Amino acid sequence: MSVQDETAGPLTTEAGAPVADNQNSQTAGAGGPALIQDQLLLEKLAHFNRERIPERVVHARGAGAYGRFTVTADVTRYTRAKFLSEIGKETEVFLRFSTVAGNLGAADAVRDPRGFALKFYTEEGNYDLVGNNTPVFFIKDAVKFPDFIHTQKRDPYTGSQEPDNVWDFWGLSPESTHQVTWLFGDRGIPASYRHMNGYGSHTFQWANDAGEVFWVKYHFKTDQGIKNLTQAEADELAGKDPDSHQRDLREAIERGDYPTWTVQVQLMPAADAAAYRFNPFDLTKVWPHEDYPPIEIGKLELNRNPRNVFAETEQSVFSPHHFVPGIGPSPDKMLQGRLFAYGDAHRYRVGINADALPVNEPKAARARTHGRDGVMYDGRHGGAKNYEPNSFGGPAQTDRPLWEPTAVTGATGEHPAPSHAEDDDFVQAGDLYRLMSQDEQQRLVDNLAGNIAGVSHDEIAQRAIENFRKADEDFGKRLEAAVQALRG
Template sequence: MSDTTASRATLTTESGAPVADNQNSAQAGVGGPLLIQDQYLLEKLARFNRERIPERVVHARGSGAYGYFEVTADLTRFTKAHFLAEPGRRTEVFARFSTVAGNLGAADAVRDPRGFALKFYTEEGNYDLVGNNTPVFFIKDPLKFPDFIHTQKRDPYTGIQEADNVWDFWGLSPEATHQVTWLFGDRGIPASYRHMDGFGSHTYLWTNAEGQAYWVKYHFKTDQGIRTLTSAEAAELAGRDPDSHQRDLREAVDAGQFPSWTLKVQLMPVADAAKYRFNPFDLTKVWPHADYPLVEVGRLVLDRNPENVFAEVEQAAFSPNNFVPGIGPSPDKMLQGRLFAYADAHRYRLGVNHTQLAVNAPHAATARNHGRDGAMATNTGGRAKNYEPNSFGGPYETGEPLYAASPVTGHTGTFEAPSHAEDDDFVQAGNLYRLMSEDEKARLVANLAGFIAQVTRDDLVDRAVANFRAADAEYGDRLEAAVKALRTG
């Protein structure tokens, strides 16, 4: 045996026994049938059949990296969250970026919102912030979410995404007009994950040590600068390198070009919400910076790549209901729906013990609760009693809420929110259009027209155009003319 061979680790079976031959299956004589006693062959084939888990229904195609978040400003007057306590404090973070509609093997350079999910491994447990690279979303009620995603996915008959489905839904959902304007504008296709902003999108609640509460929105501003692709550039890149964004992120981190973002927040005193000119919990709207200016919080830096994409990126589980003291939810209906849906998706995909996987496990301390057993349990609690209350020294509740009580209290059924002057679906979409330069408007109209022109029914086209005209008359007129020109050839 050579020195090189002697120094190599021995290949083993799952049970640890050494493998004698990894090139040939056991046979009953030369040329004879294979033997069922060949445990290694059966184990290897059976394991291969089970290597895949269900992919995410949305955000399936993703990339990730580790890093840290460093506080750069004193925010203690706004939140008692320990990891935001004072300038200079650092917290380890795992970030996952993704497209929304594509499957696991889809191309990166496509016109689609991007997921921007962060897991902060704080000293008080994990805090998950699950957002996008857009400050708004297509819908405002979680009841519509499954239907919306069905329109973006493959049609049950044709097996491909159908323009009729997309524009039928958007045309009947005028609240989507703002996000669609954003998506088909210049920022709809980021050049890379490093060159896009991130947003918490939802409204959240911050509470300080004195119990004072503020509504908050998160803005992660890329320090690399915004870079985007035109539709033509994206189509060429997606065909040449479907893994462009994954490759870019990994190679940048490996080269020591650590991407970073500056976190800024908007803060609204809780009492302002009822009298604000539109519903501040509406996910289809932004808070103008003139009303609530950006306040710097800190800096996110990504400086380490995962060692195994499946173990750490595919199995990373983010849930917006993972809060820490000082941070909580708002009455945002989409957020309320996601508080259930995200965690439930991970229980389905990864199992009830997915929080014990290394990428998901808290760094603060071993989780202490009375959950037990289930598939793949590694932290079983040992001999500790699995009920509460108990008199055997088990973990106990603190009696201190994570965050202040929401001003929306105890209603069942429909809650009648305060009326706001600008609670319509078109004001902010029109404002966004009018902020654009002439060149930006031309590209936006061309991008929209190219997609709408694929629709086969005139009524769907008319309804789609009418929503944009409601946002801005010129916007609708230009879009109508562009679609007509494409459809008549």
């Protein structure tokens, strides 16, 4: 679909008729009431009433850019994905950054995880890698996600975000301790989208031509260097320039200062998973680098801004279920829930034909489906048959799955994830705390204490503190003292 030249020719109605007067509506005589025959007036008002779509429930606040991914290492022994098939190969991408909790009009410079959603326009179809700027998350099972987000959003009675709700949930969900330690540390408020890392966060499957399976984690390391804001700096910036991160990204690309990331992966042979010391599919944990060292596989560059933020950034849709041959899901229970939830959200929010919009449609491949009709259907299929199998040359199945099957055993039921030798909700949070310098630890304690001090129920505050004490005794002791000092 070509972009129309809106600068040439006369102003027209949506049907293409020239507009004689765009300053005055038609009335019954000078000073009289407006006329229903004034189709320009009705068309403009009706369109204006409908020119917004529902904002995302989470990740509403965002900025996007186009760019390219370039392969820098041979990974064909791990995956048969064609866009990774040779060194030097380039694939066009679209990346949307976002905050999680804030609405569309919220400020950028806030303490919140950042979304890092990347669409690869590959020759085998679009591949979406929908991650964050943290390698872990607050929960490990998608059934808890709506409850978690409800605590981050506005309270149904007060209409405000309430510390009681936030810390009540985190205290009662100790698996959140690791991510909360990340969030309230120095990296909790990136200075810009360009100065932060990105992560696939989940564990995914790679499979090679021989059918060998590897579990993989993605890391996008910023080449601009990590830069963060203190809470005081963020508070000031959010008040002065709510659009700070969006503006920074757009202006950097406009001046040719294209941000780049070095792309790395950790790879685990499938046979290692069962006996690994942590559950490798637990989203609240990382794979320590000494166990599976990251290897560089490519470079990511952003070099083109969207021409229209609404059409491209707001209407962009990402789904973790958009895989290509050689890449697939893992048994990660958070990922399994997202495989449904993201596509469903966009079918509701943008529409059933959202994947046919220019920002979402495949660019190096062709979508050949039997889906028809619905809102904004453009008739692209013509008179072709809309069923399969058929005898009229329509698209048919390939008989080769995109990824390899995962063996399962046991009875159906509401099962917790299998426990491994060193699975614990607190060990990695403690490891993270002990990696920090004394100054970093103090800022972490101060950030947490300032937030927990706003809790109105002592038992909620104490429960939260105890989770950090279980991660590290010194961590809990310092935090308790800081909270007590603030609460009097």
